[in-house]
Amino acid sequence: MTQTHSLQKKNSRTGRTALWVGGSAVVFFLIAILVNQTPLKETSLRLFFGRSALNFTLRAAVPLILGALSGILCERSGIVNIGIEGMMLAGAFGAFVVKVATTALPLPLSLFLATLAALAIGGAMAFILAVLSIRYKVNQIISGTVIITLAAGLTTYLFNPDWVSKGKFSNITIPLLVKIPVIGEVLFNNGLLTYLTLLLVVVTQIMLFRSRWGLRTRAIGEHPRAADTMGINVNRMRYINTVIGGMLAGLAGAFLVLEAVGQFKEGMTAGRGFISLAAMIFGNWTPVGAFGAALLFGYTQALQNEFLLAGVTAVPRHFISMLPYVVTIVVVAGFVGRSRPPAAEGQVYESEM
Amino acid sequence: MEESVLEVRDITKQFPGVLANDHVNLQLHKGEILALLGENGAGKSTLMNIVYGLYHPDSGEIYLNGECVTVSSPRDAIARGVGMVHQHFQLVEPMTVTENIILGSEVMRNAVLLNIDAARQQVDDLSREYGLEVDPDAIIEDLPVGVQQRVEIIKALYRHAKILILDEPTAVLTPQEIEDLFRVMRRLVEQGHSIIFITHKLKEVLAVAHRIVVMRNGGVVGEALPAESTEGSLASMMVGREVILKVPKGAAHPGEPVLDVSSLEVTDARGTKVVNNVSFQVRAGEILGVAGVQGNGQTELVEALTGLTRIGGGRITLGGQDLSGGTPRAFTEQGSGHIPENRHRYGMVAPYPISENLVLNQYYKAPFARGWGIRDYPAIDKHAQRLVELFDVRTPGVSTAGGSLSGGNQQKMVVARELGRQLSLLVAAQPTRGVDVGSIEFIHSQIVKQRDAGVAVLLVSAELDEIMALSDRIIVMYKGAIIGEVNAAEATREQLGLLMAGVHPTA
Structure with a gap:
């Protein structure tokens, strides 16, 4: 009796959270539709709910979503990946170099090769992290920091400001769906990598909770010994997950260079890897949760942008520029105690056999 | 002659500074509950961890159903029909009962996705068959330890274990839960399983075991039948001298x-x-x-x-x-x-x-x-x-x-x-x-x-x-x-x- 009772309590608690989040999202979009479709659009509400704010939100969120997915894959299997920032930066640089080198090729092929390069470089950086953390048992915060430093140093050293990349992923409009007021215009008129990211959220969510790989991943991140005695090769899975995670971080870099900006700049990830980690924690290590958190952080960046563009002067612009970071700190500080990381995260696993 | 499903011969295992097992011999018969009795450090757990493939013996042989085998890992032991319930449960706390049971031998819908419904059905069937009541969808950390232990037993049965090793299974249970466990153990042996029950509690041994083997200082010091033993006789065998089981204690004189x-x-x-x-x-x-x-x-x-x-x-x-x-x-x-x-x-x-x-x-x-x-x-x-x-x-x-x-x-x-x-x-x-x-x-x-x-x-x-x-x-x-x-x-x-x-x- 008592067990079912506590279970119900738990379910109703998560249920209530979901209701809350879903409810506020619905209200948000209703307001957004009203603001964009009615004479309200001339008011200052436009700053908060205008189409451009929403578009910017999604664009700012994409690298955060990919970064958070990267973190989820690694940490769910027990490897702390603080090096996402570095993998992203290296991926961005790799994409840029290959894009510049293949300018002669048709644009789609060139973009495809550049994306592959970003995946490969992100994966390679993650492999270094995995080898340091698993094979050489280096503290995982240290090995992550190594990755960040390595990426920052190498990309700065190798970067040639004379290189120019031409062309990027252009928006693909999905017919019919795009006609949905506001939401359709925001969601269904994007570049390929944005669609891919949205798809990856759904795929990772399903894989993590419905597939054999997901079951085993969650088990080795929580209780590797239990998984080991049931015949699961803990460290091999950790290698695989970390490398796939690195590829996702690399993809985030590719997005920045090939879809958002079109060029590479030194240090262009600007802390996005760290904000991704915040989104992962805020989203309680679930892809859908991290997606929501990344949208929230993206929205704060959009607001910052809208305020600056509109020339809001009531508040000094420096404070406006702080907005995304302040929100990140507040949210993470408030949630860090409440969300629950995988129990075996950051711990070296040594089989006794 | 009773059929022996498991036999260890002359097992020796040396740890740094300790001779944990010293030429140990042991037989487990089909359909019996064998109590392995001994104090902490007597070598019971070491011996069972050897049988389960967690440790490798320095010398000696293990026979399963009459065949000499090398058990190199728990996976190996499981594949040969040996299951072990450890004192510290090997369960993933935030996952469900079903997920824990199928982990490593999943029921699949296709090459990628799990078939949780079919798995739940299997868990349910096993739990009914052996009277191991448990909700397949419950999260492990919400369950009392007694139920968690049932999950561990089902986990072994799901992998077709015929020999079950229970390491100090009663340490964390209430007296009623202990009764429940004994009921399950009796039912298991009726259905042809064999059980090794590691413990240092004398009452329990007398209540449930068919045969008792006593270990001390890494060796087997004796064998007994419950009908012919008392708590006192077993305790003396275990410790190697007369033991006062009852604490001498006069009446209390409570003050302020x-x-x-x-x-x-x-x-x-x-x-x-x-x-x-x-x-x-x-x-x-x-x-x-x-x-x-x-x-x-x-x-x-x-x-x-x-x-x-x-x-x-x-x-x-x-x-x-x-x-x-x-x-x-x-x-x-x-x-x-x-x-x-x-x-x-x-x-x-x-x-x-x-x-x-x-x-x-x-x-x-x-x-x-x-x-x-x-x-x-x-x-x-x-x-x-x-x-x-x-x-x-x-x-x-x-x-x-x-x-x-x-x-x-x-x-x-x-x-x-x-x-x-x-x-x-x-x-x-x-x-x-x-x-x-x-x-x-x-x-x-x-x-x-x-x-x-x-x-x-x-x-x-x-x-x-x-x-x-x-x-x-x-x-x-x-x-x-x-x-x-x-x-x-x-x-x-x-x-x-x-x-x-x-x-x-x-x-």
Whole structure:
């Protein structure tokens, strides 16, 4: 009796959270539709709910979503990946170099090769992290920091400001769906990598909770010994997950260079890897949760942008520029105690056999 | 001739400094419950870990169904039909029962996705077939340990284990849960399984085993049938000498209340009230036993009463002084001694020498401190010499690291430090956990001696026998609250067991 009772309590608690989040999202979009479709659009509400704010939100969120997915894959299997920032930066640089080198090729092929390069470089950086953390048992915060430093140093050293990349992923409009007021215009008129990211959220969510790989991943991140005695090769899975995670971080870099900006700049990830980690924690290590958190952080960046563009002067612009970071700190500080990381995260696993 | 499903021949296993298994021979017959009895450190678990592939023997052979095999890993053991339920469950806490059971041998819908519905059905079938009641969709961490244990057994059965090794399975169960487990064990052997049951509890062996093998110091010292044995005869075999199972203890002469706890509350990190409105008194010269299944707030109660955790409400008065929210040192200064349930975490500093471990509660005072942060080491050593002798800590010397002692001697060291000064209150939590029978005898007699000297004793233990043997009064904790109080002289196991399971006497 008592067990079912506590279970119900738990379910109703998560249920209530979901209701809350879903409810506020619905209200948000209703307001957004009203603001964009009615004479309200001339008011200052436009700053908060205008189409451009929403578009910017999604664009700012994409690298955060990919970064958070990267973190989820690694940490769910027990490897702390603080090096996402570095993998992203290296991926961005790799994409840029290959894009510049293949300018002669048709644009789609060139973009495809550049994306592959970003995946490969992100994966390679993650492999270094995995080898340091698993094979050489280096503290995982240290090995992550190594990755960040390595990426920052190498990309700065190798970067040639004379290189120019031409062309990027252009928006693909999905017919019919795009006609949905506001939401359709925001969601269904994007570049390929944005669609891919949205798809990856759904795929990772399903894989993590419905597939054999997901079951085993969650088990080795929580209780590797239990998984080991049931015949699961803990460290091999950790290698695989970390490398796939690195590829996702690399993809985030590719997005920045090939879809958002079109060029590479030194240090262009600007802390996005760290904000991704915040989104992962805020989203309680679930892809859908991290997606929501990344949208929230993206929205704060959009607001910052809208305020600056509109020339809001009531508040000094420096404070406006702080907005995304302040929100990140507040949210993470408030949630860090409440969300629950995988129990075996950051711990070296040594089989006794 | 009975068919032997498992036989180990001449198994030897040497660990650094310890000969854990010394030419051990053992046979398990088909359809029997074999009890492997012995003290901590007798080599039972080592032997079973060898059979299960966790350790490799230095020499010797293992025969399964008459065939000589090498078991190189647990996977190997599982594949050969051997399942083991460890003392520490190998369960992934935030996952469901079904997910835990299928982990590693999943039921698939296609190459990628799991078929959770089919898996749930299989779990349900197994649980019905063997009377192992469990909700397949429950999350492990929400389940009581007794149910978690059933999950472990189903996990083995799901992998078609015919031989089950249960390592100290009753240590964490209530008396009723133990009965349930025995019922399941009998049903399993009726259906053709064979069970090895590792334990050091004599009552249980006599209740459920078909045959008993006793181990001591890494070797098998004898075999017995339950019908021809008594607790006394088994205990002597186990320890190698006559053992006094009953603590000699006269009537209590309680005096004034020393510890007064009123409406105490403790809230954990998740916001749950783990100690809920608890009030009681302990008087000078009496032992108040706190019974309960582990995890019902006893740990937090003790932490509150020793200043190790912040209290959420209520009052703690010790010797007339309000110590609510006091630091551990405030409690110590007020004459409270604490034998912690987890000696490695709270009771000792393993790399420190015994001498320093013995002054952890008084090192800052004369005669051990000389001012300016300087210790008086000759005084510390002298103090240690005296306590080591008085409390029978077996060690080469007082400069030996505390952590290098055996479990029983470590515990005696902790007891020596806490009882080695004038006390008004003694809080003893699981004072004999992981300790050999000889040391248990000694520690029990020391606790009674403190009582007779007029100390108020609060004894918290998950071992019902210990509670019943030592206490003058017994309170039972269930879900953070006191569910009942009984006079120790009139208490029965059944009565306490029901209280421990949350069945209120009036209901």
